[in-house]
Amino acid sequence: MRKIVIANRGEIAVRIIKTAKNMGIKTVAVYSEADRNAPHVIQADEAVCIGPAPSSESYLKGDTIIKVAKDKNADAIHPGYGFLSENAEFAEKVKANDLLFIGPKPHAIRVMGSKLAAKDAVKSYDIPMVPGIDEAITDVGKTKEIANEIGFPILIKASAGGGGKGMRIVEREAELAEQMKRAISEAESAFGDGSVFIEKYVAxxxxxxxxxxxxxxxxxxxxxxxxxxxxRRHQKVVEEAPSAVLTPELRAKMGEAAVKVARACDYLGAGTVEFLLDENHNFYFLEMNTRLQVEHPVTEWITGIDLVEQQIKIAQGEALDFKQEDLAIHGHAIELRVYAEDSFDNFMPSVGTLERYRPPSGENIRVDDGFREGMQVPIHYDPMLSKLITWGKTRNEAIQRMLTAIEAYEVVGVSTTLPFGRFVCEHEAFRSGAFDTHFVKKYYSEEILQEQMKVDAEIAAKVALHRYLKDLEKLRLPNQ
Known part of the structure; x- marks a missing residue:
């Protein structure tokens, strides 16, 4: 492989460029008019503008990206995550144009892209499933029968869903009809597919x-x-590896189940199998993401494996050069997604110019970003500025290093999730490992964060005053 077109933007495009350069592979960046001065455009060997700012007119135009690849004599296309990364039709077109798609086969993307198809594919592999129905349903009467059989609360989920869209928790039978209607409508709007199914809600x-x-x-x-x-809003903000609660035995069982899921769809490349773990440490298959994950750096840090490098090697027909028994967990890694969102206003998007942008650096601190000082944060794309990742020999060390890194991270011009990240890392529930997906609902509020910031400001002011008075004493002459 000599040249790769990166069908993405921002930090993931920069991330792919870094590994490609290390492997001696040339890169071609594609960019929208809004990203003309973005780091991925500057860092790639070549760059081509593919359209206006809206993703539907640029980053989602598969045919245009394939044409760029052929015009530039590229060998492959890396889709990153988001945009076209889980589009089976795009993967097929890439292959039809004699290019390598750095990702799984279209069949695997298609099967795992539907939660119902995924459940059907793995059901013969003895994978634990949440109780429910594994078929699309629109009949409220039938839904009531199933819900009463498995017991409330239940969860209505869009088959083609993700990010919390087309998802409704139903506590009582009286709410069922209205919530079904809303879930189907939202699924149709978000994914063009109104198929929903129901399963037991894991509390x-x-x-x-x-x-x-x-x-x-x-x-x-x-x-x-x-x-x-x-x-927050069913979307990840803080990730870590390994988990604070998995035993070696449970880790092995979940790992074996994930391998079975991958084999069930003849998987190729890097993928992620997601599970729910209940309060009794029973685990249930949730879905498979047929791409690189945003949070892949924490895995890279604890294993020493470059996942993008592995994707490229696998795509060009190489075999994995390590075995399961060669892998071991080294230390602990934590990632905070630094979004341009207001932690004090329900995580609302924050747009503007990065008047000051100074990410932290230092030993065991990693920042994957796609912005630089002076850039405008566009409204057209995901609001993530960067991923801040820290590593430590222990979980506590990784948390403390994250707090230090957050303190050193300077962003002026937009609001960010940095204050939220600090709140999480300082909270006893997180530090103890005794938390679940309801962490934000249980513990977080803008008022608590504001009060914490106020207390911190008062402490800082007192420390500054104390230092000032000490400095004055040192400056006084002996006869004064």
């Missing part, structure tokens, strides 16, 4: 996912787990 779940790698020689391995339970 206090943890979100634990397993990283897998599979080559074309029948080797499928897992690279341990990531804990992704700190979420």
């Amino acid at each position: 206090s779940p943890r979100h634990v996912e397993i990283q897998v790698l599979a080559d074309s020689f029948g080797n499928t391995l897992h690279l341990f787990e990531r804990e992704c339970s700190v979420q």
Whole structure:
């Protein structure tokens, strides 16, 4: 492989460029008019503008991106995550144009892209499932029968869903008809597919996912787990590896289950199998993401494996050069997604110019970003500025290093989730490991954060005054 087109933007495009350069592979960036001065455009060997700012007119135009690849004599396309990364039709077109798609086969994308199809694919592999119905349903009467059979509360979920869209928790039978209607409508609007199904609602779940790698020689391995339970609006904000609650035995069982899921769809490349873990540490298959995950750096840090490098090697027909028994967990890693969102206003998007942007640096601190000082944060895309990742020999050390890194991170011009990240890392529930996906609902509020910031400001002022008075004493002459 000599040249790759990166069909993405921002920090993930920069991340792919870094590994490609290390492998001696040239890169071609594609960009929208809004991203003309973005770091990924500057850092790539070549760059091509593919359209206006809206993603529907640029980053989602698969045919245009394929044309760029052919015009630039590229060998492959790396889709990153989001945009076209889980689009089976795009993957097929890439292959039809004699290009390599750095990702799984279209069949796997298609099967795992539907929660119902995914459940059907793995049901013969003895994978634990949440009780429910594994078929699309629109009949409220039938839904009531099933709900009463498995017991309330239940969860209505969009088959093609993600990010919490098309999802409704139903506590009582009286709410069922209205919530079904809303879930179907939202699913149709978000995904163009109104198929929904129902399952038992796991009241206090943890979100634990397993990283897998599979080559074309029948080797499928897992690279341990990531804990992704700190979420807002069903979307992850803080992730870590390993989980604070998995025993070696449970880790092995979940890893084996994840490998079975990957084999069930003839998987190829890097993928993630997601599970719910209940309060009794029973785990249930949730879904499979057929791409690189945003939170992949924490796995890279604890295993020493470059996942983007593995994706590229697998795509060009190489076998994995390590076995399951060669892998071990080294230390602990934590990631905070630094979004341009207001932690004091229900995580509302914050747009503006990065008047000051100074990410932290230092030993065991990693920042994956796609912005630089002076850039405008656009309204057209995901509001993530960067991923802040820290590593420590122990979980506590990784948390303390994260707090230090957050303190050193300077952003002026937009609001960010940095204050929220600090709140999480200082909270006893997180530090003890006794938390679940309801962390935000249980413990977080803008008022608590504001009060904490006020107390911190008062302490800082007192410390500054104390230092000032001490300095005055040193400056006084002996006869004064």
